[in-house]
Amino acid sequence: MLTGLLLAAAAFGSALQITDRRVLLDQAKLLDAEVALAKSNKSYLYFDLSSNRVELRIQGVMLKTWDVADYSQWGRPLPSGSFKLEKKEALRTPKRKNITPAADKNKDEKNGGVDLEVLELKDMPGHFNFEFEKGITMRFKAVPHKLSMRLGNFFNSLGRLLTLPMKTILASLRKSNFTDIQLVLRNEIDAQGLYWAAEDGMSVLVLRK
Template sequence: MRKFLISALAIMLLSFSSTAFCSDEIKALEENELLKTELQLAKNPALYFVFNFKDKKIYLKSRGIVLREWKMDKASFWGNPFSLKTLQLLKKTTLVPPERKVIKPGDDSAGVEALELPDMPQTYTLFMEDGMSISVRSKPPEEWKPKLYNFRYTLQEYITHPLLTVWYKYKKQPFVAVDILFEDKAEAQALYWSFTDGTTAIMVNY
């Protein structure tokens, strides 16, 4: 009986070691793939983003150097699973896009008004390549009615996105929907301001 228990324990230890080794090997391969992907973007001075959903971090980089960092409070997913994607931002949409005042030629009384961070929306959608959309929002102010504010996102989370997932799977078309929540509205506004159309982003989900 004692020999049997020792043999069983040895087998369990070997199995655990093998599993741990495989897990470490997979992690190393994933990290290597991410480094190779980022190296291609870091060869030129153009800005690019890294969305690390596992760590809930977003990085704005140039030549591998972090210029700005965002901390996501929450990130939810629907659609096709993915581990690593490199995509360009096609467009940004929001209910009330920021607009400069129209200045008529020759009107010296009107000064040039620059758009600043407080003018940026705190709720918007980023449409990426390959059928990915990213809904960005921040927590509502205390004076707002949370139930009314969250109704859209509750509908989106439990009805709209699940139905779209089934529909696109039936149509055999790519579909990934991400919902990002920031604690501070200034973080959402800064991301909108920084992330311009045509900018490349690495999406990491492992």
């Protein structure tokens, strides 16, 4: 009985040591990458999946935080580390307005701010993907507050349920990497804010759960 208890305690202790070492290695990898990034004038995103938080940082300073309400993952687990955001994609990407000389002359400034044809936060999509190298995709959406959003999310989840097993099989057959992560943000404004802040080619640090 006592031997059994001692063995169990030893096994538990060993498991804790392995976890501690994994955390230390993750931290070492991320700190190495962040120190290099912090020397530049470019901002970077920090996905702290262990705390369900996304942060925008620059030179070690946290500029903005978004809370993650829900998180799910398919395919090969995402390791902690540094990644490059290759492309942000959305079904409805915001379009820039082309100014027609003279026709728009001071229009924005004379009309009292009504019907300004400019690109603002409200024009950003609340549902979008980040495509990374090595077959990694992060999908973002917001907690639905309207019926239309709930319906959209339902069909989106249904689509994922049907397509993700296929994609996993295909990736296994091709021996390529496939990781699909879905992050649900607290509200649509948060999601739009993250889309606004992210830029193609941006560096992203990920601390896994």
